[in-house]
Amino acid sequence: MERSMHVLHIPITSSVKMKVERYFLLLFSLFFVMPSAAETSGSAAEINRLASRYESAQGVERNYPKAFQLYCISAALGNVEANYNLGWMHFNGRGLKSNHPVAVGWFKRAAGLGDTYATNMLDRLGNIPAEKDSACPIPQQSRKLNKKQIETWVRIISASQEIDPALVLAVIQTESAFKIKAHSAKNAQGLMQLIPKTAQRFGVNNSWDPIENILGGVTYIRWLMQHFEGNVKFVLAAYNAGEGAVKRYKGIPPYHETQQYVNKIMARYKREKHPIPPV
Structure with a gap:
């Protein structure tokens, strides 16, 4: 599964290691061909990649609200990675107030769909109870x-x-x-x-x-x-x-x-x- 810049981040103790990792991932992301802003009607994976562009300012002006909206749509259409990315935005407070219970909710959803990165994040966060995201209410059916x-x-x-x-x-x-x-x-x-x-x-x-x-x-x-x-x-x-x-x-x-x-x-x-x- 391909990952945006932040998604490959794992628990670390060294700020130097974090900087090196993010620099590597930035270079890695340049090898991916991203859709244009007009292509949001494509697959859930394409919408997720476009959201990543807005979140990370890759070829477009950074726009956290738009990134969130697109991740939300992608998650609703079944993209596993988008669920993780929504959790990451809540975990880190990227464009919104940090909310670990809502982040846990998204990580649990992603982990239930087979995402190992989400499982790692749940291990890191411990026993924080999950909460639903009222701004992105994924329907059961x-x-x-x-x-x-x-x-x-x-x-x-x-x-x-x-x-x-x-x-x-x-x-x-x-x-x-x-x-x-x-x-x-x-x-x-x-x-x-x-x-x-x-x-x-x-x-x-x-x-x-x-x-x-x-x-x-x-x-x-x-x-x-x-x-x-x-x-x-x-x-x-x-x-x-x-x-x-x-x-x-x-x-x-x-x-x-x-x-x-x-x-x-x-x-x-x-x-x-x-x-x-x-x-």
């Missing part, structure tokens, strides 16, 4: 999320993509009414009604997994925001009818369904401009 849990994950994922969660919630309400198993006649699937072509385009392997579905839909909205320079109506029209139709008509296409769709969401969201997410 992701396919049975209730509306409140869905809203929580919309906030986490939207923040990682720099998209207003209120817009995403309005889209989900219109697309599926928060029904995880929603399935249209056109084969649009899940909360954000992803058609298979769009799901594949944005790295969604299982559209019926609500967290993965939200990630794919929000990543698509992010791409559309960049493409249409923050014009919310154009973004919504493109989400419904495809970006090609919006470009062809240089605006909202004259399709009754699309016009109704845009008007319905705008009645809830009411903001025509959205900050353009950075590329």
Whole structure:
């Protein structure tokens, strides 16, 4: 299993040894090809590596909140290392207040998934009782999320993509009414009604997994925001009818369904401009 800079750290007694180890790991990390900030719709492992970049300032400006959000998403999608990394952030207070009980919770989760580094950290920490991380509530069964849990994950994922969660919630309400198993006649699937072509385009392997579905839909909205320079109506029209139709008509296409769709969401969201997410 590959490791980010901090993950290979083990209990030590010498500060000199720590500095040498971290220098070695920094050189080691340079051999890995990291995804760009626009590739957060990829696999759980890719999202974990991107989070590591933000945590360690590898080719991007250090951003602990974004690193945490991405680790959280990666952990929810099943990446073992992301669980360890969340524990490490809590253990060391990297961008947040140090919290050893929450760190133990993450290390126990990672150890239960077979991570030996997490087992070592649990041995080091002793009998500290574990606590759950309220900022990253990994569900027991992701396919049975209730509306409140869905809203929580919309906030986490939207923040990682720099998209207003209120817009995403309005889209989900219109697309599926928060029904995880929603399935249209056109084969649009899940909360954000992803058609298979769009799901594949944005790295969604299982559209019926609500967290993965939200990630794919929000990543698509992010791409559309960049493409249409923050014009919310154009973004919504493109989400419904495809970006090609919006470009062809240089605006909202004259399709009754699309016009109704845009008007319905705008009645809830009411903001025509959205900050353009950075590329």
